[in-house]
Structures are given as C-alpha cells and as structure tokens.
Amino acid sequence: MQKLVVLNLDGDLSQGIKVTLEIGAEGDRASIEVQGYLTPKPEIIADYELWRTTYRSLANFRLTPVSINVGSSLNEHLNNCRKLNNKLSQQMNSWLNCNSFRPLKEKLLKQLTLDDTVRVLIKTSDTWLRRLPWHLWDFFEDYSQAEVALSAPEYEYLPKSKIDIIKEKVKILAILGNSQGILIDKDRNLLEMLPDAETTFLVEPQRSQLNEQLWEQDWDILFFAGHSSSQEDGKNGNIFINKTDCLTIYELKYALKKAVSKGLQLAIFNSCDGLGLAHQLEDLHIPQIIVMREPVQDLVAQEFLKNFLKKFSSGESMYLAVRESREKLHGIEDQYPCAVCLPIICQNPAAVPPAWKDFFINPQIETSKLQVNKYRTPVQFWWRSVQVVLLSSLIITGLVMGVRSLGLLQPSELKAFDQMMTLRWQEKPDSRFLIITIDEADIQYQNRMNMNMRWSLSDQALAQLLKKLDQYQPRTIGLDIYRDFPVDSNIADLTNRLQKDKRLFAVCKVSAPLDGAPEGTPPAPEIPEQRLSFSDFVADDNEVARRQLLHLTPPLTSPCAAQYAFSLQIALDYLEAKGIKSYINPEGNLQISNVVFKQLKSHTSGYQQVDASGYQVLVNYRSLSSPQNIAQQVSLRDVLNDRINSELVELLKGRIILIGVIAPTTTDYWKTPYSAKVVPNQKLIPGVFVQAHMISQILSAVLDHRPLLWWWPTWVEGLWVWGWSLLGGILAWYIRSPLRLGMAGMIMLLSLSSICFGIFTQAGWIPLIPAALALIATQVAVVSRDVRNR
Template sequence: MNKLVIFSLLGGDLNKGFPVVTAQLWHHNQFLLVKLTGSLPAVPELSQLYHRWQLLYEAVHQHLGSNQRIKVHSQDITNISVNDFDEVCQQLQANMNAWLKFESFQNIERQLRTLLNRDDEIRIIIETDIVLVHRLPWHLWDFFKDYPQAELALSNHQYVSPQVLPKSPTGKVKILAILGNSVGIDIEQDGALLQGLTGAQTTFLIEPTRKELDEHLWDLDWDILFFAGHSTSIAHGEIGKIYINQTESLTIPQLKNALNTAISRGLKLAIFNSCDGIGLAINLADLNIPQIIIMRERVPDLIAQELLKNFLIAFAGGKPLYLAVREARERLQGLENEFPCASWLPVICQNPTTVPTTWQELSGNFGDTKFRGQVSTKGKIAIPKTKFWTVLISTFIVAVSTVGLRYLGAFEKIELQTFDQMLRLRPKEDPDPRLIIVEITEKDIQSRQETTLGHKSISDSTLATLLKKLQKYQPRVIGIDIYRDFADPPNKLQPIKLSTEISKENVLVTCKTPDSKYDPQGVKPPKEVPVERQGFADAIQDPDGIVRRQILMMPQEPSSTCTTPYSLSLQLAAGYLSYENIQPKVNENYIQFGSKVFKGLKFGRSGGYQQGVNLGGNQILVNYRNTDYQRVSLEDVLSDKVNPDLLKDKVVIIGVTANPVSDTWSTPYSTAQQDYQQIPGVFIQAQMVSQVLSAVLDKRPIFWVLPFWGDILWICGWSVVGSLIVWRVRSRSDNRGAIFVTVVILYGVCAIALLKQGLWTPFIPSAFSVVASGVVVIFIQNRREFSTTPQSLIE
C-alpha cells in the first residue's frame, strides 16, 4: 500500500530547535489519513558534528585519492585516518537518532507506526528551508530499518503543483543528457549507460554553450534532464551552479525561463550526477519540478557511475522511483571500504503535490525495457501486459464463483452486518411528529397491584380508563400493542368497560399468528373487535437475532386464532392516512398508498437474503429512523398531566416498556450501542408505522433490492473493474493501493445508494470480486514473469 508521510520542520533551526513539527500521513497522495503535531529541541552539537564530518569526509577522500566530480579544496585537517572518520560517522548517526527520540517527536513516530505496515511502500518527505537540515543524513534514522520499502526525500516549505500541458506518448522516454565540464573526472561512462538504454531517446549535449542548452530546453519536450560534470553550491548552499563547459558556468536561476518551459511541457525528473547538489535541488524545487535526484556532497566518479547504473536498471525495470533510488543507494555500501559514506550521498527532492513518476508513465509504453552494454546484471526484462482476453476470462471465473458463493449463503451474515453499519452512518434524525407512545413502565405496573386473568401488565379496567382518557385528546388512531385474549372478571366498581372503549372506530387491537416452533397456539384478539380493526404484531428476526424486516400482510391459515391478513403497523398507518384521503390499494405482491408502492422482497432470494430465511408474505426492509420517539407514561395520561397537543391528530400506540416483559428485540441501532440492550416491541411497531407514513407523506426512501439478475450484473461489473485496474496499473506497488481505493469507492457508492435512494446493493460480494479479480490478474502476471526466460537487462 502506497503511503506518503510529510514532516514539516517549522519556525526554527538546529541551534534554536523546531517548536512546531507537523506530520501528515497520506494514502497515495489522495486521502489525508492523519495530521500530527510535535516539536524537536535545539541540537547545536549536531550542527558542529556535521561540519566536522564534512571536513573529514573531504580529507579522507583526498587522502584515498578518490577521483571527485569537483576538486577538493585544501583543508586544515591533516593526518586523518579512516578509523577516526568512522568514529565521527557513528557519532553523527547516534546524535541524529538521539535528537529524533525527543519525546514530543516520538509521540508522532509512535502514532505513525500504528498506521503503517512493514510491507507498505512509504515515501518520507522532510520539508524545511534550512540548508543544513537538508544536508543531514536522514536515511540513518532508525525508522528506515523497520520499513524496508521506505525512502527519504527533501522538499522546501513552499511549493505549488506544476501546470503541465498535455502531450501524446511517444513510446520512448525522452532524455536530455548534458555532459558538462569534465576536466579531471570521467563522465564518459555516464554517457555510455544512457546510450545503452533502450526504450529511451537520449539527446547528448557535450560541453554545450549556454545558448545551445537554452534552445534545447525551450524548443523540445523532455521527460528526464540529466547532468554529469562539475557542480557546486554557493551562497551558503542556497544557490546551485553547474559548469556546462570549460569556460562557462550557470546557476539554476539563470536557466529559470527555459526550465519553466520544459517543466510545463512534461519534464518530470532531473538527475544531477555531480557534486554538492543541495543548492541545485533548492533552486529547482522553487521551479516546482516534480522530482530531482542529487548528491549531497562531493562524489567520486565510480560512485556516481554505479549509482546511475543501478538506478537505471531498477527504474527502467519497473520499480517505483523511490524504491529504485533506495536500492541503488544501498548497493553503494559494498564500495565503502574504498569510498567511505558512499551510500550517504544520493537523495531525492520531491514536490509533495505530485505523485512520483514511473518509467512506464514517462514512455507510455508498457513493453520490454532493457540495456545494451558491457556491464553485467541479474535483472530481468519487464513483462508485457497480460492480454485483454485473459483478463476477461479471469474476471468471468471470479464473478461466477462469487455469485455461486453468495447463492450458497457464504456472504449472508456479513452482508446483513454491513447493511446495519451503513444505516448507522446516517446522522441523528428528528422524531416523527405524527406518532406518540403511551408506555406502561415498571413503575406503572408496580404501583397497580391489580387482579387480572392471564399474564397481563395492566387490568382491563385500567386499559379502559386509559382509552377513555386518550379519546378526549382526539387522536386519529389508537393502537393497542398489548395482547387481550382473556377478559378480566367484571368489576362492578369500574363503570368504564373495556368492551365499550375498544369498540370505537379508531381503536385497533393486536393478535399473534400461531408459530409451530415457539407459539403453536398464537394469541387471539378481543372478541368485541371486528377483523377490520385487528392487526397481527408478529416480529421476524434474522438468524442473528436482529429485526430488519417488516411484514405488511400475509395470508392466515383457516384454523389460525389470528385471522387478519394485515399487520398492526399497516393498519395504524392506513388509519392515519385515511384522514389525508389516501386509501390503500392492495395487491398480492404489493401495497400502494398514492404514488408510493411497497413491493415485498421476492420469495426465496432477495438482496442479501440467500439461504435459510422465509420471505413469505409481503415483507419489506425496515428503514429505521435514527431517533427516539415521543412518549408519555400511563400515569401521566391517567393523571391528566399530558399536553393535549401531544396527542391530537396523532397515531397513539400503547405498549409495555417494563423490564420483566419479554417483548424486547434487537435492531441495527441497538446492537451498536456500547451498553447493548434490546428495545421494547412497541418501539419496533412505532418504527414500522413511521416508515410507511414517512415514505408516503415525506417521500422518505423505501428500501428495495435489485432483481436476482441485477445483483449478478452488479457483481460482475465490479469484478471487471477490479481486473482492469490491476491490468492498467503496471506498478506492482500501486496495485494494492488501487484495489483499496476501488473498494472504498464501491463502499461509498453502495452507502449513497442505500441512504439516498433506498437501494440495497451487494457490497460484500462486489468487494470480494474486486479484490479476487485483482489478485488473480496479479497472479497471472507473476506467472508470466517467472515463466519468461530470464535474460540480462544489459547485453
């Protein structure tokens, strides 16, 4: 997975410390994952130690007779030994890591480590305008030991994204190679390496005049700018100068207009295989060139040549730029007996607004890349793209396999859990103003020690009194979500009769359909209420115990104690809507209120339900409202403590919320609560009534699913996307990031479709097919690579 970490060292220097250090972690330059803040203390001894190291470095190389790309100035230090220099190197490394272990900075590092994996491809960018901080050997930070695919780059504080004109790929990487003043050094090998690189079109300017160089930068398009020869940094390292021939030298500001033009026409990478390149990097960064590779200090000829060779082999062979530089840099360590600190010299300078280029991107050609020449290597030819028909076949196999696994129910549990998780993305909603619940609480039950027949929460007489009180407030419809299958003995002291109150036209009662497994008898309704004002209150749980579906209607067996084909929630909604002159149209497969059609899930398989779930009757998914409902207690109503406006023209549902009552259920919201607890059934009924009313009156979405063949096309389509992304993305390191981003986009699409349009799409099978298709294409490409006859990159 491709990660980018940008450290910004602000408002200080090594002598004063950096009071503010920020770290930003990005995923593939696109998504900011986290931003952290810390600080670093003053370390004046590090500045002194570096200057001593620099003097000893030049003295040691002069003593060893290294051929430098710029003459070593005479130093005051004499009689220096390599052992002394090694000791200073160790001190510098120890002091660097001690500085970076400062507690405030360590807090940043610890948090980053929790978000990074060892196998991640990580680009670390140090942003600073302090030249000395640019020169420090940041690659010695212990962090890089733990992340083998991490590499360092430097950046100035200020940068903007370069404005690049579109251009057509030529199939060749266009390189402008400037071979400048070479007095006392050997740069012919640099030219030979570039000359032997196929897949590139290299133009050589050998000791050009300023006019020739300027014209080439102005008039032609270039992908890579290469320079070999003498160079230096002046003005305390803030200005870079190159020696283009034996009589002329140029600073980068003197080439500003020509370089700006070259960058706007597609120049992506500058390589300065010359000494003391920090000033060059700082000036080029001001021009917003995407990437630069320079040498921090003076560099011996052989080291410059080895770096270029190893970098070109890795980069042109398909490795990402950062990993190619790290590999080329680390291979220099084998030469450090003769050339101390050789692996300290190369460094990348990066414009953080740009993504590092690849060889394939520069050329627009994903075919073979190789070298010609006399140097041996163990590399392999880059493998051509997998053929398109192979991608299609693999996609078809993955898609069919995914559909088959889904058909067998392999994804059902996790699909339902993902459905719940998407629902919980919705912000808190306002309560439905059309509903109010009269709850019978534990306190209400305990305060009334009444004689009842059967297991009742309150007596018939209390319920009758409650109904009488409620009718005074003129609700549109009253639903009794309490079973009343047995009447209590007559109470001569209670003039209000339940039979009288429940016979009112706006009162609906409940019953329960027999269940062969849990309740073979069922619960019959009160005999005084006709079937037109009855509704069954059956709740259906999914295999994981969560209520996600609502039965609107279902046929009853002739022997059933509950004969109504309609649910209590549907009856209550219909009763309320009748006041709006909206009457239901009932069909075997759907129920319609006005323009809103409630189509049931298809029997057998529908959406995420594929195995072991009975979808008989007219069942719809519950579009839960993320809210609580207005409620008043039984005692408040009986004591006339209720505001009449709370009940007038409302749907009133009477139900029990007391703890001992077993009528409690789990919903997608209750299961996510930290203090998990089930909710009373009366709240489920309120959600179901609200769902119908909100869909009809507020145009709130009704959840629906694609037909079976639609789900298949959806899964197959995303399987194709997964395959094509991996097929088109040539960098192996980018494949995982591309697949991850695709799955994130898929999740966003599915969540928006569900929450905005009510469409429940198969996210889990589709995500599985994206990943599986990508992995299969990678596997096929790897097999082709390993089955290809190995041969040298350099012949």
Template structure:
C-alpha cells in the same frame, strides 16, 4: 572528434515494455546524424533477478559505506547471517541478471529495436575518436547491467563508457567562471562519518593527485560544508567519502556522527558552486541514486555515485584507480570504465563492477583533467535538448525521422496493449461469474447483511417522528397498577386518549382473557364496550408456530371485528450473524391450508394503524389498502427468496415481509414522544393534549423485565418501539409521495438481472484498472478511488431507499489487483 550515442527510454515498464529512441550526435553540433525509434518488449523476471541479487549483495559480510543504515531488505526476507550461502546465491543471481539482460537486448524481435542495435554497433565500429553512450531513462533503469549489452563485444575500443541521465533536464546556463591562481584543480573533499569504515585510503588517493589545491574537511559541521561551498574562487570537484543513503528520491550524506545533510538542505550553496564552475561531484559512498537525481535537477554537469551499498574495500579500490587514470589524461568515461574492470578482482562481491555509475546532463561534455586545470573551453556540446514527439520517438524540431520508423513499433505496442486489455477483461469476467455464483448460493449473504447494517448506521441522523406518541408502562407503572395491567386501567387509558381525538390507537398488549383488579372500578366488559365503539383502536394477537403457542384476540369483540392485528416479527438468527431484526411481516399470504392458530387475522398491527391514520388525514378509502401491499399511491416492495442481499430466505420469506428502515434517531428507543401510563392518567408533564390529537398512539409495556428487546443495526430496541419504527417508515413513504417529496422511501432493491449487470460493470472496471495502471502504487491509488466511489453510490442509494449490493462488486474490483500482486510475489519467490 567526439561522438555521443543517446539511447532514450521514453516510457513503459517491465510488465508492458518500453518505447525507445536513438540519436547520435557529433561534435559538429546542430542536429543529430541519426534518429530512430523502437520498442523493447516486457521482461517479467528482470526486476526480480535484480532484487534477489541486490538483497544477497547487501547481506554479504563486509563493512560498507552505509552499513549502519536501515536498507529495508530484512523485512522481506528470512533472517540470515551472510556467509557461503549468501555468496553463492549472490553469484547465481548476478549471473542470471547479466544473462537475461544480454538476451533481452539481443533477441528482441521488434524491427525498430534491431535497427537501433545495429546502428549502435555500426557507430562503435566506425568510431575514430572518443565515444560515449548515454542512457536517458527513469532512474530505476540505471540499475540494470547495461554493460552486458552485446554491442560492446568485439569493438575496437572496449573501454567505451556508459552514462545515465534523467528523462527531463534543463540546458545549463553559461557559467560565470572565476579566476584562480595557477593551473590547479580545486577540490573540496568532505570526509564524513567513518563509523566501521576506513577513509584513510580515500584521503591518500586525493592527496597524491598532481596539480591540486585541496581543501579537506574531516567530519565537518553542516554549516562548515555550506560555507566552504560558497567560496568565491569556486571549485572544480566536490568529493565526499563516508556513509550516505537514498530515502525515497532524496539523497542524504552523513557528515559526522551527529549530523546529516539532504541535498535539498544545501541546494542553494550547490547552485552557487555550480555557477562558480563546479564540474564534477564524486560520492564514494553507498546508495547514491537519490544524490545523483537531485544533483541533475541542479544542472550539475557530471556526478559519479555508487548505485547500491558498496563494500569499503571496493570503494577504496575504485577511487584509487579512477583518480589515477583520470589525472593521467584519460577521458572521464574511459577512466570510470577502466576502474570498473579493476573491481573484477573482488570475487567475493559478485556484481560489484557495476556499482559506480556516471550521471550526466546530456547537454554537457564531461571535462578532462586538463580542462579542469586550465579551464580550457570545451570543443563540443549538444546545442539543443532532445525533445519527445507525440509518436514516442526522440528528434529535434528541425529534423523528422522517416514515417516508416515511426509506425512499426507504435502499431505493435498498441496490438500488445489491446491484447493485455482483452486478457484483463476476460479474467475480470471469470471473477464476476465466480462472485455471482457465490452470491446466488448465499455464500455472501452474511457479509452483505453486515454491509447493509453498516450503511444503515451511516444514514443522516433524524428528528423524532411527531406523528406518533408512545405510552409505555415502565417498572414503576407495573408496581403501581399491577402486572399485567388490569382491564380497568386499560379502559381508563383508552378513554383518556380518545378524549383528545387521536387518528389511531394501537394496544400492543396481548390479552386473551380478562384481568380484573378489585382496587379499580369497571373491568373487562367496560373495556370491550369501549373498543367496539371506537373504530380507531387496533388490538393484537399472536400467531405463533403452533396452536398451543398462539394467542387469541381479546374475548368479547363483535363478530367480524376488523380491529385485530398480529405482532409476529422474525430476526435472522437461523441464517445470518448477530440475530438482528431487519424484516417485518406486514400481512399474511392467503393459504388454502391454514396453519393451526388461534390468531386468524391476516393483517399486522402496523397495517391497521397506518390505514386508520391515512384515512383520517387523507380521506383514503380503506378498501384500497387490502391488496398487494399497496398504500395508495405507494406500493411497498415485499421480500422474496432473492431480494437485495438476501439470497436464501426460502421458507423464511413466508407472508408479505418488508425491510425495516429504522428511523436514525440519537436514541433508537426514542423514536417519538414517550410518556408513562401514570403521566397520562394524572395528566402531568410530559403529557400534552397536542401530542395526541391526530396522532398514532401506541400503548404497551416498556419495562425491560417484561418487554422483550430485539437486536437491530442501531442496537437493542424494545418490541413496542419496533412497531413504532415500521409505522413511521410507511407513513413517511406514503405522505412523502403524496406531497411530492419522498425523503424517506421504503427500501427497494433491483431484480437479479440488474444485480448481475451491476457486478459485471465493476468487474470490468477492475480489469481496466489493472490494464491502465501497470505501476502498483498508481494501481492501488486508482483502486482506492474506485472503492470510495462504489461505497458512496451504495450509501447515497440507501438514502433514496435503494439497497444496492456492495460486497459482490467490491470483490470483483479487488480480486484482479490481488491476483496480479500475488502472482508477481510468487514469481519473485520462485527465483529463490
């Protein structure tokens, strides 16, 4: 009578616990006689103990059947030469692993799990025939020392074995068995790459088997292995000895010094061999979990592999004892269990008894040696695959467990899940408060301004602004007409421009005294008369930071003249990196105690140019402009102490400053059509009258030896073009609003309370990701997706004029995952 105990670990991990189901099958077939569900709680240290044992075990001084391969451990651990220290550490962690596994399975308080455990003890105690236990779980759980489970203590048959199977499998199709001559076991034995190992004991153990038809292949080619597998007479056992390895989920065998084979490379030959009757595969080589998984997918009934790198002498001993017991008539599970016990004599390899494992299709019965010889029909099989219910238990469609078996563990699991969510959100909230505090104190200002510059550079490239014309005096103009440009030349330039009816002219040349030149007729008086008679001209003066450092307007202007604007700009050199120019002073605030200066105008050059253009094109009353930074119908948002990424402007926020939205042209110094003074005066190409009529014309010096350049998010831009960028920004915003399609709005930002909600939202998402994705890889993938979404929102908002903080929510997203990663890492390190 055969009995199968199936323990199915449905889902979960060591951080959150596992859902578990139990079924017991008898040789009567049909339905399981027992069907229970339960829950195993988290165990945060078990994987760490296994990893520490694994790494020490792989460093022990011994040739193994994978020694020349890269196992990937040395990158994570200090370089050591295997010796007494490694051996003692290996023993320590093997003992810790076994003790913790036993305690975890014994003292779990979940009622469902205790019912499962008691039922397994009962079934083992009542057993009157052969019994085997199947662990149906993710392959990572196959590595755990399940033989330490206390249910195996003091039982009548201490040689009960354990097999493993994947969670999903297919019921095998009927095998088309071929005839064979005589009662023999046909074995295809491949002896692969034997570098640094001795395969002679394996060959002798195979050759000494009774009633065997053996086909040995010594370091064969890949083609030879595939050809032999396709033998029409079929094989009972496929055996491999040599080097092997698992990469990812793929198993690789090294068949000779030059060639290797992945299971996927000869799977069709294996399928054909299985259809022809292949029952058992034995891989007496290293790291065979990848081999076992791939063979299970091909519906091979049974495979025996080594779950880790195996020392050569351990592999030789296991094979010899297993074949002796199996050929003598022991059940396959019993033969493996007895062989595992024989490995206890290798005291220098702690934990080696658990290296050989059985991987089996649970719908098949492991064949006995006699069944392989005579191909006798098997007297037992599980008739239906085990299904997974919505409740997390396992049972057949025809038989449902009692309701109380289905409710206890899920309720407890949900309670634990909600507590974990609460803890994650609480940690995320604390992180958010810390980040908001750092932001409020200005600790993140430098990063946020750099993020703003980065996003600005990612805005779509734009065409030049055809509402503007720049007349720039280059080095040739200054050498031709003189430096500074004489008043007579400026008069001629203004007269020439006004001849073609511009909307506004900005003379961006600071001049507080006449500049005469005997080579040119006319002079200062002519210049003043022309300016006083032309209301579309705006001049400049310089406010400075002291009376001596300031510059008065051009002398001779009429009393109360409204044509003078200031030019002052402020970069961020005092409190931010790169000294970049991001702010522009649009107009000065009323000050009851005026600062000592020779430049008393309250409005900037840009302000004057914009109001003249809008009056000319849209017939807007000038009086509407001089209140609250408003160009009807658009209000320009001005900077305060806490605005967007700026958190400590304080005294730097004097006046009414706006953020500059630079026009993203291919060349930031070519924001508009540009001609030289001589091009204009001589009316030669690229001069065109159509580029003046109705436009804003800015006149100034572009020669780099005279004109200062400013650092911006787009690189160096000279002062004349800085004013052109701001004029373009405001005109685009106002005219876009008037047309109902504002494609270049001026930059705005949220109030502080909205900013706080924004950061809290992303911190909550960071906590949710930690809770929803316990697996590190899944968590990092989800986190990467969230970061891309955050980045996309901030970039899209900037195209609409909105400066939404990027750095604070990014920190609150990343920090929970980093904290959990480092916590786990230091927990593992603390085991050393």
C-alpha cells in the same frame, strides 16, 4: 545459473585487508559467507603508479592534450607499457593466491560452475583497491561468463521509481560536452542509430539547461562524452560541459537524485579518468555506472561504446555486454596498449542490473521472459494485459456473485447495512404518535389500586384509560398487548367499548407453520375480526428486525386468523380518514396513493437466502439518537392521574395512540440495526417502539415523501460488482508497487464505502461487501499471476 559474488575488502595494500566473501544466487540473500585475509602488498601500488605514468604519456586522450616526450622510439614505449601491465597482473595474482586468501578462493570455485553467469562485486572505499584492474585476476580466465564491478561498502536501497508500465522507446539524455581536441561526433552517431531509443542531445549545454532536463523528464540512461577528470584521491571528479563551465557531480546533486527517483538506471561516462565521477555518483545511489578507469583515447572510447550498445540493445546482460566489449578492445592494443583495462562498472548492490527490455517495462513489474518474448510489441503486450484483467475480473465477479447467491455473504452485508443505518443524520421524532407505556411502576400502581390484574393491563385500568383518552379525541388507538381472555363481567362498559369503538385496534399472534413451533396467541374475544391484526415480526438469524411483515396467510390451526399486520392496519386507518386508499397494483405490489411498497423476495440485495413468505418490505427506521425516541411518551399512571402536559393535550387531537408494555419482565423485546451502537441496556427495545417505527415508515412514505428502501435488480448489481472488480484489476496492472497498490486499494475501498453510504442516505441499498471483495480479489489475482510468471 546466475550467481552473485561479493568481496568485502576492509583495509588497504599497505596494512593488509580483512576479506569477507559472500556467495548467493542472483536476487537472493547470500547463502555462504566466509572470512579471510589478504596480506600487505604495497609494491602493487608502486607497480601501478609506474604503469600509470607510462600509459598516460603515450598519446592525446579525452583530456587536455599531452605532448609526448619519451626519449626513445614509440614502439619501445608501447612495449614497456605492456610489460608493466603484465608485471602488475603477476603481482595481483600472486597476492590473490596467498595462503590466507586461498581458502576463500577454493570455497568460491566449489560453489560455481564454468557455465554460471557471475557478477563479482568488489566492495571497498580504498582508492588504490578501486584503481586495480581486477579483471586481470586469473579467476576471470576460467569463468568466461563472469565480470567484475566496483561497489561502495555503504549503500542505500533505491526508492521505488516510475509508474509507466510499458513504453515504446528507451529514453536517453546525451550530454556532449567540451570537445576541444577530441572527436565526439562518432558517439552521437552511435546513439542516433540505436534501435528503440529516443535520445535527447544537449550539445555544450549551460548548467541550467542540464539541470532542467534532469528534473523535468524521465530518463532511463544518462550519457556523457567530452573532457572529464578525477582528483588524485579518486573521490571527486569534474566534467567539462562546455568551453567555460566545469562541474562536479555534487553540483548536479538534487537534479540527479530526482532523475534516479523517476527511473534513471544507467549512467555512461565515455570520457577520461572517471573513477572520481563514479565515487560521487555512487553517493547519489545511481544504480549502474560505466566509466573509464584512466584517460581514454578517442578510438578506444568509440569502439567500446559501439560494441557495448550493439550487445546490450540486442538482449545481452549489461555485465556480459561490458565484458565482451571490453575484451574486443584487445584487437587494437597494438596501437592502443592496455585498452582492455579501461572500462569498469560501478554498481549499487541494492539494484539489479537491467536488461534492455527492462527499459520498456517497469522494473517493479519484472514481467516474465515468456511474456516479453511472446508479445514483442507494446500494443501486443498491452492487449494481452487487457485480456488478463478482463478475464480475471469476469471470473472473480462470477465467483463473488455465486458465493453471494448461496447466502454466504449475507451476515456481513447485513452488518454493513446496520452500520450505514446508524451513520445517517438525525431525524425528528414522528409527531403523529403518542405512546402510552406500561412499566413495572405502572403494574405496581394497578396492584396498589386493587385492580384485578390478569396481565400487565387490568380491565379496570384499560376502561379508565380509554375513557380518559376520549377527551383528547385521538384518531386511532392501537392496543399492542395480548388479551386472550374475556373482559371481567363486572365491567360491562369495557366490553361494549371494545366491541363498538372503530378507532380501537388490537393484536393477536399467529402460530408458526412449522411443527413443534410455539403456538399463537388468541385475540381478545370482544374485538371484531376487522379490527384484529397480527403483531408478529420477522427477525434475521442474529435476531435483528430489519423486515416488516404486512400480510400473511395464517395456518388453519392458528388461534389467530388475522391476515394483516398491526402496523399496516393502524396506518391504513389513519390514512383513510384523510381520503387515501390502498390497493394491489398490476405488478402485485401494495400501493397506497402513488407510493409502491415493493415486496421483498428471497434474493433481494444483501438478502440472498431468506424466508420471504407473506408480504415483506424492508424497514427504513427513523434515524434517532435512540430507537425509543420515535415519538412522545407518557406512562399509564400519568394518564390515569391527569398528569399530561397541557401542550401535549392540544397536539393529541387526530393523532395515533399506541399502548404497549415496556416492563423488563415482558418477552416483547427486539434488536434493531441500532442495537450494536447503543449502550448495552438499550440493545433491545420493546415491541411497541418497533411497531411505531413500522407505522411511521408507511405514513412518512405516503404523506411526507420519505423514501422507502430500494435496491437494484440482480443484473445491475452484477454489473456494479464487475465494475469494481475491473477497477481492481486495472489498478493491479498499472500500479505494481505493493505499497502504492495497497494505498490505492485503500483509497478505492474508502471511495466505494462513501459511494454506497451516500446512496444509502437516499434509501438505496446497493452491494458494498461483494464489490469490495471483487475489488480486492481481482487485485490479488492479477498480482499473483505476475508473481507466478516471474
């Protein structure tokens, strides 16, 4: 099992150290936290300084060469260095076994097994504590799968980086700096032989060259070989990039930050005295850093690099690759004492150490080991990912279209239909109409005039109205008022008028075919059958009239036997006066001139479970500030009292006049797609205005080329939904960052809505809700599959 152990050290060797021990599984928050104390031990500093002085006097390093002046034989000096190292080890273990620290160590040992892979982070800002060779702690003797790293006590979580999903090569930027007095060609050869890697070498570069490379390209690994040094405080360092230029890390601050943001994960400084460099690099939040604790000799640096690259590139974890490569240096300590003490990892605690395969696959994806092992090549992995996206999109599309066919999406699709209907640009009222309205004031007016009221429009008022209208010479008069009673015998002229005026059309109501449904309303006895029509509307479950019923076959028991809708009869009468005929085309659809009124079926776009009996079409309402603004209006009493504007009188010749009741006491009120948008007292509009919209739709389509609402065949809708589902899968496969994927998803939903609305403005009703569901569901499916495979 992989474990993470963190020792937070607050203090120094002279004053004592407060210790917080944290233990948890790799990738999870610490499950155990224990407090302890390490006693002051200043003699460790003295022992380290003595060892350090002895070590640095031994030979030439990857530093300005130092002459040997020891005053005794070389072997004695080497032995002295080893003895000082052993003494330092004993002092450290004695210190780490003090009584105040022992409970922490016992807790640590209880939580680990010898087979655990353990990362031990030493969090401290104290220079001497960072210099100590922590690998000498006897804990690491027992736990062969454990390795230590240094960490700053303060750090930041890394920004999301890199958008690449899979690459063919690990990208390495290798800086070969000032090599005066040292041999770094071996470092270059080792990098050139590295498998699956693309290394760019900068040999003694200028600062501008190095800066440009860090800014412009995406690097996985940064490598440096050459002269370097750290200041005595251990917090600053220099690298000699050529024979004249010496840079601090902060002089490359912004370029290195850019490199980290674009995916830089590992920096290797195979050069001398790197703790000061590491401290500066930690401030820039580079995830992983490998440096040499002290000056290092050529052969030691080359041996460590050779062994580390071999183990790391073959699949070993970075920590264990460092430990094994470091311990292999023990074999050359007869000539290079204390070489094992030199390599050290410096770790940003917010980052997870990468494996070699992680450089090929975006670390945000964290693809499962099973996938990586099974699909070894990028092409195989790419093809497998394509298969996953295709299969997911096909399954999601099938599910969405299946759920849609059951009518479960119909309510949301109709709401989207209404929303798009109300967002369209404004149209002018239809100038072919005049609507004569009868409100409560008109009903009261008839009572005051002692007219014999049997309903909202008395016989006397109707007779006067028709006589007044004669002078305006209208083309068609539609009486959208039920008159299921004969004309008063005292008004014989009205009876004759209703029987013989071919311009006058009236309505009745057809009985519903279901048992127990409301019975219909008989027609006016005086109106001939050819000028009778039904006024029935079809409304959806939410009582919104979105469909226009043009024809039906009434039940035999219905008191109203009319087969054609009031709106159709009015429109056809108006068009016939212009010589325009209607007929049923070979496909069985109503055709007027060259305009086909496509019949609505039970499965039509958003309608998937609807009673489509009779002959129904979708209503393309005129987009107005209010549905009641469909045409100019005057009240009954204004007409009877000759209070019509003279300009309006001139416009009425050859027009359509509709007569209808708008008094609140009537039951003839309907919702439209605009009902959710208008003010509350206008959510329902009188039926005469709905009739006007329906008549206007027919006339505008034939005479003005205003489009009727259209839709795609089911198979085209399926392809459309599948396309968006596939797009969602591709996004989820390509963008694995949750935040960026969410933003991309929002952009795609906005684009989908814009496309659907743009087509709707051209009268096309295409699937919005199913496509949006497929887009989101496929994203979730692809991401969930990755999560399960982690």
